[in-house]
Amino acid sequence: MRQYISQKNLDSDGLLSVIGKDFRYLHNVLRLKSGDMIYVRLPNGNLQSMTVCQIDEKGKKIILQLCDLADTQIGENQPSETDSIESREFTLFMALPKSSKFDLIVRQATECGVARIVPVQTEFSQQGSEKINFRSERFERIIKEARQQSGSPVDTKISDCKSLAGVCELWKDESENLSESEKIAIVLYERNESTVSIRQACEQVRAQEKSGNSSSLKKIALFCGSEGGLSPAEIEILQKSGFLPVHLKTNILRCETAALYGISALQSCLSD
Template sequence: MMALPRFFCPIPLQINTIITLPPEVAHHAGRSLRLKEGTRIILFNGLGGEYHGTLLFNQGTAQADLDFFDSQNRGITGNITLVQALASGDKMDWIIEKAVEMGVSHLIPIKAERSVLQLSGTRLEKRQQHWQAIIQSASEQSGRNILMTLSPLQTLKQFFQSTEHANYLLADPEGDISLTHYLNQHHNSLNNIYFFIGPEGGWSPKETEEIVKHGATRVRFGDSILRTETAGIALSSAAASVLNWR
């Protein structure tokens, strides 16, 4: 059976109502996908659950007749935050998309000393909007009903000033303990994890010292040195599996 078309619809939704679809959703459904009147669709607004209904066209206006609410929220049961150093090119796009698919709760982009990509002003604002669109699109595709939270680009200093100490794990090929060993040791007490993932050139010695100073445990993941676009996704998936969060 083919999956029903899903659309992120950031407006109040309620069953037994007919709503007018926002222009971008209407364009996607009617123009891009060429869906016909009477097609069953799913809408979600990122607050939890999803609404099933029938696509209607009223004098050229796309609408949805909502008749069923499914409260299920697909994803993992724990909270994973990626503290991800800014990566170059389209790598950040890939990281964000896959983080959504893996069930990551929160992604915090960090302006690291060795980050090749430098963003500020209007360029940064446009990139943040672009990343948010990726989150919405990946949620539509993956069946996720609660959007991953994306923080503004910040420095490590800003991050530590605004975040209380949690389970900080620094991805490090020469770490003191394997990720699996650490997770098994703390299996019963973990419900949230922060993974610190460096840029292409790795965290600088100063940054590493700062992360460890704030209580992070260095964890290694196998014998391979993972690329920045691979590390966070691999560690998040492994953690969710080991902790039975899936």
């Protein structure tokens, strides 16, 4: 389901004016016509069903209005959104690859409903990539386009670049008060020694749930290396910080493919 993500709230009459680049998206990409319906994600996260009531091609403006009240506010209280894997906080820790690959990873992770992408400077990371402005309009545009195309309700964010030690400290601070059934952190490793499969990692969380320690998974973390992967020393550091090394028993994957594969496989296992 495609959606339009609005930075503005509705006016007092339930109308929304769309101009500029957003006008071109609705008019030229989606090719909306008067009377067409579209889902609009408002700044508060609610998803509204709206119709096109006016198109001013000369002034490059589209006016949207609310549908019937019974169709509004589809967002936060719908089971299809709140009961899914997307309702859990999913963080992708991504060792910095080449810039063009990182753009693709951001787009794909956003489409999959990842809440946070944390760039990480590792031993084999692309040199100089840590100087990229990860809060730039370019990344905001990539995320917005990906959410609009995929219909993701998750407001994906990119954090500032961190060191490996910074990642370990961040995960410790965020997860130390959670039980073993409320969190899962894995790191993808191209070697197979001392590793488990993604399914085995998920089964450990389910075993904790069945023991009665807790009933809901709250935080998910996936660490993926860049070109060249991660060194044994880095894997050891992450393992000591609570990350479980996972080996994907498949073909040799590029880092951008491994990130998407890992996200999808982990979400699938946890949703079963």
